[in-house]
Amino acid sequence: MSNLYERLGGENAVNAAVELFYRKVLADGRIARFFEGVDMDQQIAKQKSFLTMAFGGPNNYSGLDMRNAHKRLVEKGLNDSHVDAVLEDLSSTLRQLGVAEKEVKEVEALANSVRNDVLNR
Amino acid sequence: METAPGETVLDALLRAGLEPPHSCRAGQCQTCMLRATEGRPPVESQNGLTEAQKAQGFFLPCICRPTAPMIIALPDDAGAPQEAAIREIEPLADDIVRLRIETGSFAYRPGQFLELIAEPGLGRHYSLASHPEEDAFLEMHIRLHPNGRMSRRLTDGLRPGHKLHIAGPRGSCFYEGVNKDQPLTLIGAGTGLAPLYGVLRDALQRGHRGPIRLYHGARGANGLYLADELRALAKAHGHFVYIPAALDAGGDVAALALEAEAPSAADSAFFLCGGENLVKRLKRDLFMAGASLKAIRSDAFMPAAPSA
Numbered sequence: 459m460s461n462l463y464e465r466l467g468g469e470n471a472v473n474a475a476v477e478l479f480y481r482k483v484l485a486d487g488r489i490a491r492f493f494e495g496v497d498m499d500q501q502i503a504k505q506k507s508f509l510t511m512a513f514g515g516p517n518n519y520s521g522l523d524m525r526n527a528h529k530r531l532v533e534k535g536l537n538d539s540h541v542d543a544v545l546e547d548l549s550s551t552l553r554q555l556g557v558a559e560k561e562v563k564e565v566e567a568l569a570n571s572v573r574n575d576v577l578n579r
Numbered sequence: 580m581e582t583a584p585g586e587t588v589l590d591a592l593l594r595a596g597l598e599p600p601h602s603c604r605a606g607q608c609q610t611c612m613l614r615a616t617e618g619r620p621p622v623e624s625q626n627g628l629t630e631a632q633k634a635q636g637f638f639l640p641c642i643c644r645p646t647a648p649m650i651i652a653l654p655d656d657a658g659a660p661q662e663a664a665i666r667e668i669e670p671l672a673d674d675i676v677r678l679r680i681e682t683g684s685f686a687y688r689p690g691q692f693l694e695l696i697a698e699p700g701l702g703r704h705y706s707l708a709s710h711p712e713e714d715a716f717l718e719m720h721i722r723l724h725p726n727g728r729m730s731r732r733l734t735d736g737l738r739p740g741h742k743l744h745i746a747g748p749r750g751s752c753f754y755e756g757v758n759k760d761q762p763l764t765l766i767g768a769g770t771g772l773a774p775l776y777g778v779l780r781d782a783l784q785r786g787h788r789g790p791i792r793l794y795h796g797a798r799g800a801n802g803l804y805l806a807d808e809l810r811a812l813a814k815a816h817g818h819f820v821y822i823p824a825a826l827d828a829g830g831d832v833a834a835l836a837l838e839a840e841a842p843s844a845a846d847s848a849f850f851l852c853g854g855e856n857l858v859k860r861l862k863r864d865l866f867m868a869g870a871s872l873k874a875i876r877s878d879a880f881m882p883a884a885p886s887a
């Protein structure tokens with residue numbers, strides 16, 4: 459069985475999901491404030507990094523990188539409820555794209571596995 | 580500097596003790612982006628960049644294993660300044676002038692911007708309204724700010740024949756990566772018309788076939804400069820429509836354009852130019868209406884940093 463990233467469709471799957479996902483995040487009143495004020499072109503590249511990681515694709519992020527990337531947000535109040543919201547938006551993006559439930563759960567679990575690093579605890 | 584076999588440009592820079600910004604090291608986050616000013620970066624090192632960025636030689640050093648020599652620069656590096664001579668400074672509206680300058684060889688695409696340097700320490704960015712194949716001079720449209728340093732230079736000091744310097748060009752606001760049959764929508768306010776005027780003429784010259792709409796906003800009718808030229812272009816090209824909007828007559832260009840363009844946003848290519856608030860609002864709302872971020876090119880005319 460090929461790995462998760464390949465089963466999802468690799469880079470093409472990331473490209474198909476990234477704008478849908480970013481729109482959901484910006485429209486999600488629970489978390490939108492964390493994404494405001496940042497240049498949208500720079501932000502969407504980060505969203506691609508996020509999706510590639512959550513899809514189990516090639517990346518070189520360490521736990522420390524995740525801590526540093528979100529430190530500023532934790533200072534602004536980032537907590538479990540916000541991670542839950544991101545995971546919800548992620549799952550609904552995948553379902554909208556017709557991804558099977560088994561893979562949706564795998565992606566969720568993978569993203570969730572860095573929760574403690576993201577929240578710097 | 581040499582890269583070892585199989586080594587990426589980012590690794591080579593790090594090995595040399597430089598501290599280039601970087602993050603994902605997998606070609607996604609674009610934190611480390613650089614530009615090749617000479618030589619072609621390998622195709623795979625431009626993965627995920629826009630056509631306009633590729634055309635300018637941008638690449639991602641973290642996934643770049645060069646096969647031939649390149650000269651690389653930071654993304655904001657405008658290159659060495661070159662001399663230019665002023666040919667014309669004429670009013671276009673109450674507080675807008677047209678500046679025409681002549682220089683030696685200067686390759687640019689209409690809609691890009693250059694740095695105009697009146698003296699050391701006084702450099703400002705201005706967008707190019709001219710077309711390299713149709714105009715002999717570089718043309719800019721400059722709004723005169725009452726206490727602006729460059730603005731004052733243009734009204735009080737500089738005259739035709741005077742010399743100054745320019746650097747560049749830079750920017751991704753040009754007709755590249757647009758499908759000739761898709762709707763092309765240009766939205767700007769004030770001197771945001773300058774790059775749009777350049778892009779419009781480039782699109783027409785390159786045979787754009789889809790519908791073209793240009794929305795131009797100004798505070799009053801006087802600010803709707805080049806209206807005659809734009810009406811003439813609309814008459815000559817059946818697929819081009821010019822939509823002026825004067826705020827004092829109730830025309831909010833952003834609201835007007837958003838309402839009309841939202842239904843077809845997913846299929847269109849957009850160019851957005853002018854003040855920061857306008858550009859940010861349009862970019863966000865068009866994206867939320869379904870436009871792809873890759874199909875939105877924009878330049879926000881931010882004021883220069885106080886010291887510059």
Ligand SMILES: Cc1cc2nc3c(=O)[nH]c(=O)nc-3n(C[C@H](O)[C@H](O)[C@H](O)COP(=O)(O)OP(=O)(O)OC[C@H]3O[C@@H](n4cnc5c(N)ncnc54)[C@H](O)[C@@H]3O)c2cc1C
Pocket residue numbers: 692703704705706707719720721722723724726727728729730731770771773774854878879880881882883
């Ligand atoms: C990519 C880019 C492209 C640009 N293209 C053009 C162009 O085609 N035409 C054009 O007219 N300008 C353009 N600008 C803006 C231009 O570079 C200068 O910022 C502007 O001309 C003011 O310069 P100045 O020296 O006259 O004023 P400064 O001495 O820099 O500023 C004087 C005062 O005016 C205020 N101010 C300056 N600019 C603005 C502004 N945009 N909105 C509100 N207040 C302001 C400043 O805060 C300051 O108080 C562009 C800017 C960028 C970044």
Ligand code: HEM
Pocket residue numbers: 489492493496504507508511512519527528531536540541542544545569570572573576602603608
């Ligand atoms: C659930 C697990 C999460 C993962 C795996 C994850 C992953 C990532 C990655 C890979 C980056 C790019 C880092 C870089 O290269 O700079 C990033 C940046 C970012 N993340 Fe997350 N993230 C998670 C949760 C969240 C949450 C809950 C929020 C806010 C609600 C958030 C907001 C951001 C923001 C705003 C950035 C950009 C930071 C910047 O540009 O400085 N992330 N994330």
